[in-house]
Amino acid sequence: MSEIKTIDVIVIGAGAVGENVAGRVVQKGLSAVIVEADLVGGECSYWACMPSKALLRPGTALRAARDVGGAREAVTGSLDVQQVLDRRTSFTSDWDDSSQADWVESAGITLERGRATLSGEREVTITHDDGGTSRYRAGRAVVRAPGPPPPLPPIDGLADLDYWTTRDATSAKEGPPSLAVLGAGVAGAGLAQA
Ligand SMILES: Cc1cc2nc3c(=O)[nH]c(=O)nc-3n(C[C@H](O)[C@H](O)[C@H](O)COP(=O)(O)OP(=O)(O)OC[C@H]3O[C@@H](n4cnc5c(N)ncnc54)[C@H](O)[C@@H]3O)c2cc1C
Incomplete structure (x- = not known):
């Protein structure tokens, strides 16, 4: 069993x-x-x-350019899908989080990579990718901020299909020939427009 580390907040x-x-x-x-x-x-x-x-x-x-006379005439082609996807990839730093990890550490926060589970009162066990574990006990609090679970609408047969979640859509390597979007909230409407 790994040694337990103490810290104010996990x-x-x-x-x-x-x-x-x-x-x-x-900061406090x-x-x-x-x-x-x-x-x-x-x-x-x-x-x-x-x-x-x-x-x-x-x-x-x-x-916007097509809506403006004078600019409209300069638009002679359509979107270059590969360039659109490449630009998207640059916005995600090609799914490399090193700059955000650097910010966490520069802010004085300890970063632990791995999956956390509550293992006791104010106690958390972290399972790392290599199978090793670390344990922390919080003096003040444990904050759970795991985000929402990915929604899967209750539709018969959906689970058997090769469906996309928003994750698959926003990280797609090529545009699909067609796309049916379930859900017309902000994410669904945005993906349909894109
Ligand atoms: C397509 C789309 C577009 C969106 N656009 C916008 C927008 O323009 N503006 C806006 O404000 N919001 C937008 N949102 C919503 C926004 O993404 C969420 O509100 C936000 O990501 C929620 O942040 P969070 O920190 O709660 O969760 P998350 O961002 O989901 O972060 C939770 C983190 O916890 C980690 N985690 C989970 N369980 C564990 C565990 N047991 N151990 C360790 N780590 C764990 C996960 O890996 C994850 O990194 C959009 C959402 C979608 C789907």
Whole structure:
């Protein structure tokens, strides 16, 4: 059993919420560890806000130019899909989170990579990719910021299909020939437009 480390606050999940919580904790003079199982920055940076807006922008710019006489005449082609996807990839730093990990550490937050589970009162066990474990006990609090579970609508047969989640859509390597979007919220409407 690994030795238990003590710290003021343990934050599970380094998405927008977890990063903000940990940042506030250290700004107030307490110590914090943030545990992330995937990429530091979470969905927003790598599979949601950033790539989805990057995918929307070229089409919006093209439409705007086509709406303006004088500019319209200069638009002689259509979107270059590969360039659109390459630009999206640059917005996600090619799914490399090193700059956000650097920010976490420069802010004075301890970063632990691995999957956290609650293993006791204010106690968290982290399982790392290599199978090793670390344990922390929080003097003040454990904050759970794991984000929402990916929604899968209750539709018969859907689970048997090769469907995309928003993650697959925003990280696609090529445009699909056609796409049926389930859900007309902000994410669904944005992906359909892109
Ligand atoms: C397509 C799309 C577009 C969007 N666009 C916008 C937008 O333009 N503006 C906006 O404000 N919002 C947008 N959103 C919503 C936004 O992405 C979420 O509100 C935001 O990501 C939630 O942040 P979070 O920190 O709660 O969760 P997440 O970003 O999901 O972060 C949670 C983190 O916790 C980690 N984690 C989970 N369980 C564990 C565990 N047990 N151990 C360790 N780590 C764990 C996960 O790996 C993840 O990195 C969009 C969403 C989608 C799907």
